[in-house]
Amino acid sequence: MSPQPAWQPPPRRGRGERIVNGRILRLVKSGPERSALDSGEIDAVLDHETRTAHLLPDAQRALMLGGAQAANSLLAALPRQDYRRMLAELEPVNLVYGEVLYEPGDRARHVYFPGDAHVSLLVVVDKANALEVGLVGREGMVGMSLALGVEDEPVRAQVQGGGTALRMKAAAFREELARCAPLQREVYRFAYAKLALARQTAACNRFHLVPARLARWLLMTRDRVRSNHFHLTHEFLADMLGVRRAGVTNAAVSLQRRRLISYQRGNISILDAGGLAAAACACYEIVRKLAR
Amino acid sequence: MRRKKAEKTRSRRAVLTVMVMRLYIADAAPNSVKAIANLEAICKEHLQDGFKLEIIDVLKFPMRALADGILVTPHLAKLSPSPAAMVVGNLSDRASVLSALGISE
Numbered sequence: 531m532s533p534q535p536a537w538q539p540p541p542r543r544g545r546g547e548r549i550v551n552g553r554i555l556r557l558v559k560s561g562p563e564r565s566a567l568d569s570g571e572i573d574a575v576l577d578h579e580t581r582t583a584h585l586l587p588d589a590q591r592a593l594m595l596g597g598a599q600a601a602n603s604l605l606a607a608l609p610r611q612d613y614r615r616m617l618a619e620l621e622p623v624n625l626v627y628g629e630v631l632y633e634p635g636d637r638a639r640h641v642y643f644p645g646d647a648h649v650s651l652l653v654v655v656d657k658a659n660a661l662e663v664g665l666v667g668r669e670g671m672v673g674m675s676l677a678l679g680v681e682d683e684p685v686r687a688q689v690q691g692g693g694t695a696l697r698m699k700a701a702a703f704r705e706e707l708a709r710c711a712p713l714q715r716e717v718y719r720f721a722y723a724k725l726a727l728a729r730q731t732a733a734c735n736r737f738h739l740v741p742a743r744l745a746r747w748l749l750m751t752r753d754r755v756r757s758n759h760f761h762l763t764h765e766f767l768a769d770m771l772g773v774r775r776a777g778v779t780n781a782a783v784s785l786q787r788r789r790l791i792s793y794q795r796g797n798i799s800i801l802d803a804g805g806l807a808a809a810a811c812a813c814y815e816i817v818r819k820l821a822r
Numbered sequence: 823m824r825r826k827k828a829e830k831t832r833s834r835r836a837v838l839t840v841m842v843m844r845l846y847i848a849d850a851a852p853n854s855v856k857a858i859a860n861l862e863a864i865c866k867e868h869l870q871d872g873f874k875l876e877i878i879d880v881l882k883f884p885m886r887a888l889a890d891g892i893l894v895t896p897h898l899a900k901l902s903p904s905p906a907a908m909v910v911g912n913l914s915d916r917a918s919v920l921s922a923l924g925i926s927e
Contacts, residue, residue, distance in 0.1 A: 567894065572910070575893065575894050576884065576895075581884065585851065589852065592851055593850065593851055
């Protein structure tokens with residue numbers, strides 16, 4: 531067995547900041563930068579390959595905790611003293627696009643409160659097919675089963691927009707939920723919104739045309755990322771909408787022809803949000819109100 | 823006596839020459855905040871008004887930092903007078919910051 535460097539993640543796929551750590555150590559190999567990194571004096575590392583800045587866990591924690599109440603609406607709605615108490619158990623993580631937080635049947639070890647990340651909840655029908663039944667961003671939390679007293683996750687939770695989130699261990703969350711009435715209120719309110727969204731999505735998938743559903747879904751994503759630009763592959767969109775890739779292409783072309791969006795190699799830009807809202811099915815307005 | 827005079831001349835030279843620096847930081851992350859505070863203290867003591875400092879937040883302007891070849895933050899770059907120099911970290915090691923800036927205590 532070959533010896534492993536101390537920083538390497540465990541064999542099970544590392545999540546959150548462990549991935550960032552590994553990447554950071556690969557980026558800063560030597561020199562004064564590495565010395566400063568080793569002595570804890572670095573906040574961020576710039577990746578010249580991906581042209582992005584990666585925050586170190588401590589810096590991320592400090593920035594997230596400084597602004598987490600605004601970053602996640604569910605936590606922001608809690609009284610200050612409850613939120614402060616929870617801070618000790620909340621851990622900032624960086625969620626990576628495509629990362630699977632739970633598979634159906636997994637025992638959830640953490641709940642996640644997204645900041646600028648957003649996570650899709652997918653019903654996995656078989657190996658080739660999955661269908662989105664929920665989308666969670668800064669308005670809520672991932673790991674609702676735990677709140678409802680169920681150990682196993684019924685759906686796949688997959689990161690659809692990379693970014694920051696706060697996570698809490700399952701046991702700590704259960705304990706907090708039992709003693710904190712405002713957290714219960716917020717979590718149950720969100721559970722109701724998720725249930726209503728799933729119902730609406732089921733009806734939408736059955737009755738509405740793919741371009742209208744795509745428009746609805748793009749607007750929902752926009753509301754969560756608070757940006758008109760995001761990255762999504764055809765495959766991902768096909769799972770979101772429960773259609774084949776060709777169906778996604780046709781729907782995207784139809785919206786592009788109406789100059790509502792531009793879509794190139796997975797990079798989506800919403801060009802006319804008002805027009806896209808008009809092109810979306812009525813479900814968008816209903817789910818938008820549910821998401822607060 | 824001679825030593826005192828030399829010190830005075832040196833300090834006057836430091837005041838007359840405008841030092842141009844650029845500090846790359848990451849928002850209000852702890853080391854970035856420390857670096858700004860440490861640098862401000864050094865500038866106040868040794869450079870008075872004889873410096874120009876540009877602070878660049880790499881989270882807001884990553885492209886700017888990438889174009890300048892920055893790898894980590896905090897990163898202090900002394901641009902002029904030559905020789906150019908750089909210090910990385912939270913600038914709490916006062917001696918190495920002064921040495922990089924060419925200031926003798």
